[in-house]
Amino acid sequence: MDSKWLNFLLSQLRLVNYENEYETMRLLFDKPLSCKLVCKSAQDLLESLKRNENYEFLLKDKQTRVREAANLRKEAIGVDNMELSLGYANRALALQCFGYYQQAYDDCECALEIGYPKKLYPKIICRQAYCALQLNNAELLTKHLSSLESMHLNENFRRQEQELRANLWKLQNQTEKTNGNVELILKNRDSQEIVNTFSEIGRYMRAKRLIKQNELIFSERATALAPIGSAIQLCNHCAKTSFIPIPCQHCRGRVVYCSLACLKAHKNIHLHECSAYQMQLFAHVGIAHLALRIILDNGLLTILDLLRNKQTTKAIWTSLTEGGDVWSNPTAAYSESLRMVSHLKKMALEDVKVFAAVSHLIVVYLSRYTSFFDLLSSNHRFNCNWELIVAALILKHIGQSIVNGHVCTVIRPKIFENYSLTEYHLLNEDLWEKPWHLRRGYLHRFAYIDDVATLNLPYTSICNHSCLPLFQPKFSGRIISAYAMRDIKESEEITNCYTQHSRVERRQTRQEILKKSYHFICKCGECMRQEGDDDVNQFHQYRCDNEKCRHVFVPQTPLKWWQRKTSNDLQNINVLCAVCGSRQMFKWFYDYQKLLTSLNSPLTRLRLYQLYQNLDEYLLAFNSCKAFMASKAVQEIFKFLNDGSLNEEDYKNLTRMIKYSLEYETYTSGSSCISYICEMTYLWDIIALGKWKYEHKDMNSIFNESLIVLGDEMFLIFSNYYKDFLVKS
Numbered sequence: 001m002d003s004k005w006l007n008f009l010l011s012q013l014r015l016v017n018y019e020n021e022y023e024t025m026r027l028l029f030d031k032p033l034s035c036k037l038v039c040k041s042a043q044d045l046l047e048s049l050k051r052n053e054n055y056e057f058l059l060k061d062k063q064t065r066v067r068e069a070a071n072l073r074k075e076a077i078g079v080d081n082m083e084l085s086l087g088y089a090n091r092a093l094a095l096q097c098f099g100y101y102q103q104a105y106d107d108c109e110c111a112l113e114i115g116y117p118k119k120l121y122p123k124i125i126c127r128q129a130y131c132a133l134q135l136n137n138a139e140l141l142t143k144h145l146s147s148l149e150s151m152h153l154n155e156n157f158r159r160q161e162q163e164l165r166a167n168l169w170k171l172q173n174q175t176e177k178t179n180g181n182v183e184l185i186l187k188n189r190d191s192q193e194i195v196n197t198f199s200e201i202g203r204y205m206r207a208k209r210l211i212k213q214n215e216l217i218f219s220e221r222a223t224a225l226a227p228i229g230s231a232i233q234l235c236n237h238c239a240k241t242s243f244i245p246i247p248c249q250h251c252r253g254r255v256v257y258c259s260l261a262c263l264k265a266h267k268n269i270h271l272h273e274c275s276a277y278q279m280q281l282f283a284h285v286g287i288a289h290l291a292l293r294i295i296l297d298n299g300l301l302t303i304l305d306l307l308r309n310k311q312t313t314k315a316i317w318t319s320l321t322e323g324g325d326v327w328s329n330p331t332a333a334y335s336e337s338l339r340m341v342s343h344l345k346k347m348a349l350e351d352v353k354v355f356a357a358v359s360h361l362i363v364v365y366l367s368r369y370t371s372f373f374d375l376l377s378s379n380h381r382f383n384c385n386w387e388l389i390v391a392a393l394i395l396k397h398i399g400q401s402i403v404n405g406h407v408c409t410v411i412r413p414k415i416f417e418n419y420s421l422t423e424y425h426l427l428n429e430d431l432w433e434k435p436w437h438l439r440r441g442y443l444h445r446f447a448y449i450d451d452v453a454t455l456n457l458p459y460t461s462i463c464n465h466s467c468l469p470l471f472q473p474k475f476s477g478r479i480i481s482a483y484a485m486r487d488i489k490e491s492e493e494i495t496n497c498y499t500q501h502s503r504v505e506r507r508q509t510r511q512e513i514l515k516k517s518y519h520f521i522c523k524c525g526e527c528m529r530q531e532g533d534d535d536v537n538q539f540h541q542y543r544c545d546n547e548k549c550r551h552v553f554v555p556q557t558p559l560k561w562w563q564r565k566t567s568n569d570l571q572n573i574n575v576l577c578a579v580c581g582s583r584q585m586f587k588w589f590y591d592y593q594k595l596l597t598s599l600n601s602p603l604t605r606l607r608l609y610q611l612y613q614n615l616d617e618y619l620l621a622f623n624s625c626k627a628f629m630a631s632k633a634v635q636e637i638f639k640f641l642n643d644g645s646l647n648e649e650d651y652k653n654l655t656r657m658i659k660y661s662l663e664y665e666t667y668t669s670g671s672s673c674i675s676y677i678c679e680m681t682y683l684w685d686i687i688a689l690g691k692w693k694y695e696h697k698d699m700n701s702i703f704n705e706s707l708i709v710l711g712d713e714m715f716l717i718f719s720n721y722y723k724d725f726l727v728k729s
């Protein structure tokens with residue numbers, strides 16, 4: 001964030017005691033002179049962001065720009081609308097040939113929308129009609145056939161039209177699928193209830209009846225989401241990660257959608273964000289982006305009716321805060337978000353001031369670059385300071401998101417080298433046999449975990465914390481589903497785990513995080529146990545590498561020393577034997593690490609397997625470091641899988657390493673979690689290639705239990721792979 005602007009703003013914000021969001025933001029909005037100055041400085045900052053962006057874009061050489069433009073399809077520079085529409089139409093054909101009919105259909109729509117040449121209409125309408133047929137959509141097929149009727153068609157298109165018409169009758173009797181099931185699942189909350197303690201602990205969730213292991217406890221659709229990092233692999237509306245992108249025309253493809261339906265559904269939100277994306281504002285504001293989305297996405301505009309009789313700014317604010325009529329409204333979805341807890345009061349004043357500055361900046365942005373405030377004012381009879389209200393709400397939602405925001409963590413394929421927008425994994429022909437069916441030996445490309453978005457989930461957020469998780473979350477786009485990890489008794493509290501759980505992180509570290517970010521001292525069963533760290537320590541047993549000692553010990557700190565990023569960091573590791581006090585040399589680790597960079601040679605791989613086998617001398621029981629080393633080697637060696645250069649010895653050793661990692665995952669986190677599934681992809685590939693035989697009954701139970709946490713599209717990819725290559729092999 002620009003330090004000159006921030007310093008100036010902080011100097012103007014004379015916050016001595018934090019009272020609430022409204023009073024804090026009033027300090028920036030109420031005094032005319034200072035208000036003018038701070039607005040001007042925010043405006044200058046936004047203009048400079050915009051200038052920098054344009055300048056950087058112009059700096060790129062022409063070739064890069066043309067390539068980017070071609071990738072984005074809709075970039076304004078270098079490509080006119082006609083070229084763009086032909087680009088869409090061509091991509092539609094490619095997608096149609098590949099079997100992505102909905103995506104192909106959407107691309108035809110885009111082409112038509114931006115000026116596809118009239119004389120070529122029969123071609124694109126026939127294409128749409130064909131896709132409609134494949135999608136079993138009789139209504140659309142009828143529509144396109146009737147527009148073809150009024151066109152002059154050459155012999156080829158006339159024949160196509162007749163074939164399509166002959167197929168129409170087959171469709172007309174088919175019943176339409178509905179989304180009723182999804183709606184039902186989202187509303188089904190009958191196994192749990194919410195209790196309010198009216199104390200520090202606040203509200204919590206408890207079971208109303210016995211909930212069985214692996215049972216779905218509840219589902220919730222995020223009211224808002226904000227992409228993490230580069231958004232180009234995430235549909236900004238539904239949060240899917242496997243799709244063929246339709247980018248926004250105006251913000252250089254920084255916002256993409258999985259379908260035209262999502263683009264349209266997100267239109268009223270993006271309307272207020274497009275300019276911000278153009279100037280890359282959201283790259284600077286962190287969690288405040290989610291706060292803004294909570295307001296834009298089914299937020300403030302949905303409750304204007306409830307505010308219509310409030311005559312003053314203060315009256316509006318009062319109704320939105322604790323005890324107010326809108327705040328307490330049991331039916332308004334936005335009220336659920338307003339009721340989430342926030343700890344701004346307990347935070348350092350300096351932090352609150354920075355959040356207030358960012359809230360102010362976003363309001364200046366909305367006011368100068370969008371019509372958001374016109375919309376609010378025109379829908380309200382009285383003259384109120386909406387800028388102040390929105391700034392206070394952004395600050396409120398920032399405070400809430402810090403404590404309640406959920407990270408959407410999913411499995412997805414590793415981004416390919418020289419990645420560009422056209423290389424979305426669904427379009428990568430190396431991977432696919434046909435849509436959603438991978439080629440044999442390619443499942444391990446999905447062994448990556450990524451945080452793709454932050455989500456606002458007011459219902460899930462009611463769950464308090466405990467250090468041993470009770471449910472496993474499944475993220476399918478922006479829908480979270482919570483599955484019981486064990487039987488939950490009637491009246492038992494249904495808790496979530498906000499940190500790393502007690503089998504992978506020690507009590508003190510967990511407690512520090514919870515205190516710092518969530519402002520409470522955890523007294524859960526795990527934290528209160530006398531021998532609280534035994535569960536995690538059992539996975540960190542070493543034999544001292546000092547020849548004179550050789551005792552077994554558990555290091556004090558750092559526990560996961562191998563996670564250091566650079567080799568320099570690794571050299572500075574200071575792990576001491578708890579018995580003799582000598583610093584561990586970890587020669588066995590460094591020798592192993594060195595080999596990881598040259599595994600293209602079978603001899604190096606053989607040497608690595610020997611070193612791996614010798615690890616038991618230093619790493620005891622189920623050891624976290626050994627699991628890390630196994631997983632790392634498997635990852636590296638699998639880079640040579642698809643070019644056929646691995647031999648029988650490799651497969652034997654790989655299988656041994658993968659099984660170790662899987663067992664380690666089962667002991668620490670269980671088999672229904674995405675880190676287990678990542679390790680499992682390697683084993684499935686080995687099985688698919690016929691290099692390891694397994695018991696069908698074992699595999700079936702793994703299949704049923706583990707994949708429960710995969711989002712819908714990943715589930716489809718994994719289950720297709722299972723049916724295509726594992727059941728048959």
Ligand SMILES: C[S@@+](CC[C@H](N)C(=O)[O-])C[C@H]1O[C@@H](n2cnc3c(N)ncnc32)[C@H](O)[C@@H]1O
Nearest residue numbers: 201202203341403404461462463464465518520
């Ligand atoms: C996501 S909210 C949980 C729901 C919250 N109790 C409510 O009333 O909305 C997180 C906050 O709840 C409180 N909390 C959660 N777990 C707790 C626990 N185990 N002990 C005490 N307070 C807890 C803390 O104030 C924490 O910052």
